[in-house]
Amino acid sequence: AQSVTQLDSQVPVFEEAPVELRCNYSSSVSVYLFWYVQYPNQGLQLLLKYLSGSTLVKGINGFEAEFNKSQTSFHLRKPSVHISDTAEYFCAVSLGGYQKVTFGIGTKLQVIP
Amino acid sequence: GAVVSQHPSWVICKSGTSVKIECRSLDFQATTMFWYRQFPKQSLMLMATSNEGSKATYEQGVEKDKFLINHASLTLSTLTVTSAHPEDSSFYICSARVVAGGIIYEQFFGPGTRLTVL
Numbered sequence A: 001a002q003s004v005t006q007l008d009s010q011v012p013v014f015e016e017a018p019v020e021l022r023c024n025y026s027s028s029v030s031v032y033l034f035w036y037v038q039y040p041n042q043g044l045q046l047l048l049k050y051l052s053g054s055t056l057v058k059g060i061n062g063f064e065a066e067f068n069k070s071q072t073s074f075h076l077r078k079p080s081v082h083i084s085d086t087a088e089y090f091c092a093v094s095l096g097g098y099q100k101v102t103f104g105i106g107t108k109l110q111v112i113p
Numbered sequence B: 001g002a003v004v005s006q007h008p009s010w011v012i013c014k015s016g017t018s019v020k021i022e023c024r025s026l027d028f029q030a031t032t033m034f035w036y037r038q039f040p041k042q043s044l045m046l047m048a049t050s051n052e053g054s055k056a057t058y059e060q061g062v063e064k065d066k067f068l069i070n071h072a073s074l075t076l077s078t079l080t081v082t083s084a085h086p087e088d089s090s091f092y093i094c095s096a097r098v099v100a101g102g103i104i105y106e107q108f109f110g111p112g113t114r115l116t117v118l
Helices: none
Strands: A003-005 A010-014 A019-021 A024-026 A032-038 A044-050 A056-058 A064-068 A073-078 A087-094 A101-103 A107-112 B004-007 B010-013 B019-025 B032-038 B044-051 B067-073 B076-081 B090-100 B104-109 B113-117
Touching: A003 A087, A003 A101, A010 A019, A019 A107, A024 A073, A032 A064, A032 A073, A044 A056, A044 A064, A044 A073, A044 B104, A073 A087, A101 B044, B004 B090, B010 B019, B019 B032, B019 B090, B019 B113, B032 B067, B032 B076, B044 B067, B076 B090
Parallel strands: A010 A107, B010 B113
Antiparallel strands: A003 A024, A019 A073, A032 A044, A032 A087, A056 A064, A064 A073, A087 A101, A087 A107, B004 B019, B019 B076, B032 B044, B032 B090, B067 B076, B090 B104, B090 B113
């Protein structure tokens, strides 16, 4: 079975500074990887996904993530954060198109003005 | 992207009553919908997978007689929490899966329903 580890439960960062949210996965087979954002009392919105091809994936709101198979990681990055990026971010993994998605515990990004 | 709606967005009920939550895919047909539960400051836990026209598949530890799921059409799935108790208070989120080209797939999430059982 696949699993996802988000090492940081909270990440405070000053506005306009860069940020990296870490995600590691565990699977013995190829996986699909996702990052979702959740604003307070709302559902999840897909930021970006890796299915195959280029390991550098660009998403919405200026976020990007890099798939590293050797390190089994899929870290999320943004070069300059805004106050509006304050939210909970979930990394998720799936074994394929018809398989269920497993979510990490989430990382709360707090952007400080 | 595709839109998934949930109704109601929040509900407060007395212990022992049943509550129905609706999940609709507004501009696409979803053969598969998922129901998640999220406790405060925790991740989403998959409760069950709902396929149109068939019985839902429940995850281990989820009581199927307590959490009744019906997926009567390609755009509607319902979750009924029967005889709700305070420990059932949670944020319930549904999602609908879109498959494009048989390979690429994505889940679109509803805004969630906050259930509070008094």
